[in-house]
Amino acid sequence: xxxRQMLEGTSGLELVRRMEGDKAAVKEVLRFSxxxxxxxxxxxxxxxxxxxxxxxxxxxxxxxxxxxLLFEPLGFSATGNSIEVESQTLALVGQLWLNGGIYxxxxxxxxxTMDQFTxxxxxxxxxVAAGWWVIDAPGHDFSASSxxxxxxxxxxxxxxxxxxxxxVLLINGPEMWTETREAxxxxxxxxxxxxxxxxxxxxxxxxx
Numbered sequence: 001x002x003x004r005q006m007l008e009g010t011s012g013l014e015l016v017r018r019m020e021g022d023k024a025a026v027k028e029v030l031r032f033s034x035x036x037x038x039x040x041x042x043x044x045x046x047x048x049x050x051x052x053x054x055x056x057x058x059x060x061x062x063x064x065x066x067x068x069l070l071f072e073p074l075g076f077s078a079t080g081n082s083i084e085v086e087s088q089t090l091a092l093v094g095q096l097w098l099n100g101g102i103y104x105x106x107x108x109x110x111x112x113t114m115d116q117f118t119x120x121x122x123x124x125x126x127x128v129a130a131g132w133w134v135i136d137a138p139g140h141d142f143s144a145s146s147x148x149x150x151x152x153x154x155x156x157x158x159x160x161x162x163x164x165x166x167x168v169l170l171i172n173g174p175e176m177w178t179e180t181r182e183a184x185x186x187x188x189x190x191x192x193x194x195x196x197x198x199x200x201x202x203x204x205x206x207x208x
Contacts, residue, residue, distance in 0.1 A: 006050055007130035010123045073108050087170050090157045094166035098159050118147055138169075138188075139195030141205045154187060158195070163204050169194055 051062035058065045071077065074092045092103070101109030117130045127134050132147040137158055148158030154171040169191060199205045 003050075003053065004130050007117075008123065008128040010128055073106070074103055086155070087168055090155075090168045090170075091166070094157050094159050094168060098161065098164065098166045137195075138191040139199065140192070141196060141199035150191070156191060165202070165204070167195060167198060 054060075054062050054065050058069070060068060067077075071089065071092070074096065076088065076092055096103045096108060097114070101107055101111065101114045118132065118134075120127055120129050120134050122128075129147060133149055134147050136150070137146050137148060138150065138156060142158060142160050143162035145162045146158060146160040148156065150156040150158075154169075156169045157166070159166045171190070196205075
């Protein structure tokens with residue numbers, strides 16, 4: 001098992017939580033499965049190990065390391081946990097990658113690092129990259145060179161180098177419709193519709 005496999009989600013690890021003992025304590029167990037890192041528990045396991053590696057290498061906890069090594073060079077202080085702060089942080093990260101590792105005229109990621117994280121390969125008939133999704137982009141208009149990330153909830157960040165576009169989508173969730181009692185579209189359909197509308201507004205839709 002390699003770090004790259006964990007970043008790709010192909011390590012085969014999964015995190016299992018089970019009750020143990022009279023006090024019903026929760027025990028977390030890391031184990032290999034045949035799922036090839038595709039489940040939520042597999043992603044949890046891989047992220048926990050990655051965070052431990054970051055802490056070991058930097059001497060900082062994961063959150064502090066991200067703030068010091070990523071957001072401070074970007075000139076941003078990620079304080080708070082509001083949707084506004086989250087959207088700003090994702091937009092900064094997206095712009096950094098869209099610029100090829102450069103932000104505010106400073107190179108923060110080497111070209112080699114960019115290439116390593118966006119390089120694609122096929123694993124069990126699935127296209128993967130280190131730390132990014134390279135398939136299942138939302139909507140119907142992202143180019144084949146696009147990469148990004150979609151949260152199982154309501155957040156996503158997708159970057160299209162070919163169209164020089166970065167899209168951050170954060171939605172507070174279905175409760176935003178409770179007052180009107182209108183039918184709530186599925187997350188997937190809503191996300192697709194929003195991205196399709198963005199491309200249509202920019203006049204950058206794919207040929208049908």
